[in-house]
Structure formats: structure tokens, C-alpha cells
Amino acid sequence: MSVVNYGTREITCKIVYYGPGRSGKTTNLQHVYSQLPEERKGKMVSLATETDRTLFFDFLPLDLGTISGFATRFQLYTVPGQVYYAATRKLVLQGVDGVVFVADSQSRQLAENIESLQDLHANLADEGFDPRTIPLVMQYNKRDLPSGEISSVEDLDETLNFRGVPHYSAVAVNGKGVFETLRSISTLVLARLSAPAAKGS
């Protein structure tokens, strides 16, 4: 995806929320959408199955207005977490500028988190991205669950965050940590605009 279009003075950033099924990816986008002032509320596209699981993807366009003469837009996507939607995840990753990995903090979901992270790396590589350098932020969601049911942040970080990227604790269902995560990935993506030569290296 072309991030900066000098001719039309537009900046467009595509951010994908990735993670295992039921980790809270759609909930992140729903919270962002709920906080948008009315005049900026576009349309959040959400395709779900009859059991409320994301079937294809969620799409939330964020129009930030004109900044320094550039019309700035963020496009937030989620992927379906269930393993059998591999082709869709790959499709949604095309042209991605930054990834938020939403991990489920529940101890019993650790294997699913690892599998999803490996799936992310494989799909990024297939799409021509270097999984070691693409802007990435980790979000450890569901921190409100009883301590006996969830892994510690340190353990999650040790297991999942081998790149040492920024990580955030979150309770997406009530909005905690959602905007911190979005702000962080936005900063990483925008920082890349300043150093385009480093892209893909």
C-alpha cells in the first residue's frame, strides 16, 4: 500500500489487528468506533457469522482530517482468528503498514496465541514483509480475569514478544488499553514515513 501520495496530498495507513479467535480484536475496533465523535463516524463494516464470530474481517476507516496539508486516514482491520480462515487472514494482510497482535491472557489460550503468532509471521513473509521489522505492538487482553486464570504479563512477554516491541495490558471490553495500543502502533507506522529507506529492510 502506498502510504503517502504527494500528488493528492493523502496519507493512508493500514493497521491490522491480528490474534487468535476470541482474543478481542473486534472489541478493540468497536471501542474505537464508540469513541468517535459523530461528525467523524464513518461506517464500521463487520461481517460476522450467526454465532457472532468474525467471518471475513472488520473494517473501520478513521478519517483524521487534514494534518500539515495532508488528508490523513487510518484504516483499521481485524482478521478472523479461527484457524480455518487462513486465506482471509493472508488477504487482509496485503499492503499492511502495522500490526497489533491481540493476545488472550488466559493461561489455557497460550498455545493458541503462539500458533496465531507463527501464522502471522508466515503470512507476513508470504506477502513479502519482514516479520522482524514490520511495525508491531503486542496487546495482552482480558487482564480483568481472575489472576488464577491468566498468565502474568512477564510470562506473556517472555513467550510471545521476542522482538521486544511495545506491549500493553488491556481490557478491551471496557476500553482499557485500547487507545494506548492504537496510539503506539500509529507512532511506529508514522515513524516509518520519516525513514522510508528502512522500509522492508
Next chain:
Amino acid sequence: MAKEPEEEEGGEFADFLADVSKEVADAVESLAGPANVPAEEPRTTPVVAAERKKTPATVDSGVIAEWPNIADRLIEEVR
């Protein structure tokens, strides 16, 4: 029961926007070269194209300029 004050509508988003705006401004500034390229002018129909459609106004476009000579030739023919 005490109730927490409701957050101003768009409060979280407004904070986010303020932060991101600064990041975008920094990024645009760092891209000094290409960013200073003037925006494209809105495209208009070239004037030349419109003019091409006009019938050329030349001296022989339906106007008989050498009438006397032609009259002479007609008289000659009749003879």
C-alpha cells in the same frame, strides 16, 4: 451511589488525534523534498481539444472570394 463522571464524547479520540497529528506533522516535515511538491492542479479539459472541434475559418470555407473570375468563366461557358 457515586457515579464516575462520563468521559466527554470523543475524549479518548481527541487525545489520540492530538498525539497522532504531531506525529504526522513531524513525518511530513521530515519528508521536506517530496512534501513540498505543489498539489496537483485540478484537471480541466484542454482548450486545444475544444478548439479542434471548431470548423476552420479559412478564406475558402464556403465563401467565393474570386467571384469575378468565376463569372467570366461562366459567361465563357455559355458562349
